[in-house]
Amino acid sequence: MPTITKIYSMQEASQHNTKEDCWIVIDDKVYDVSSYMDEHPGGDDVILETVGKDATDGFEDAGHSDEAREMLQNFCIGELDTSSPVIPELEIYPKGTDSSQKLMALTKQYWAVPVVVAGISVIVGFLYLRKK
Template structure:
């Protein structure tokens, strides 16, 4: 009996499935394919997608490979809204760390977390290489000679004048 019922239900389901297949067309969401992908329950954004949220009404930041929607925080941010707006469209990690934000600030960030960034799409930070030649001319010899001459010239003129005066007086 049980097996007969099972067979019956199976047939019904088979019919329903056929109906569904013929009527509904399932297409992938191409927008999400190009903009964001879901991996292990996390949303992974591309830099282009995050960079498009760059204004007062919609402001996203990338800090340590995580994406934060700080739109609602703009007015309350103790450092002001301008700094947050100027940190959009790039990896703002250094900006954030350079300020020396408190642990309270870091704890607040969780509230604004919206996903992760595909770190492979962020341009690598160039390593700073100091110039081999100093940027200014360190050879100060000429400068020194000019300064000495500037000091000596009035003394020489004074000496000459004094000498002429003595000479004319004696003759």
């Protein structure tokens, strides 16, 4: 088994997402399976579906043999950095604002939808009353 010397983020691993350059993450370890894509019994598309996310559950559910697990170790290039979140937090409003400021920030961003709905309602109501 190769010595693990490098730590990779999920974002970095997900950038290797082609048949010619494919990295997968299983059990918090990063594997470069590019050279194995053509030999994978399930086809390369099964592996490509797991790029950019933790493939542990899919690997376990497929019922891989002990031989497949040993073979996987030959492709290990590092470990996954589990200290940072996999998906960065989406910030809609600045941190440190109270709930009323948060509501105002959301209202300013999404004002168009209620205005459009109200406008359509007025037009439909006007057309309905005109036909009477």
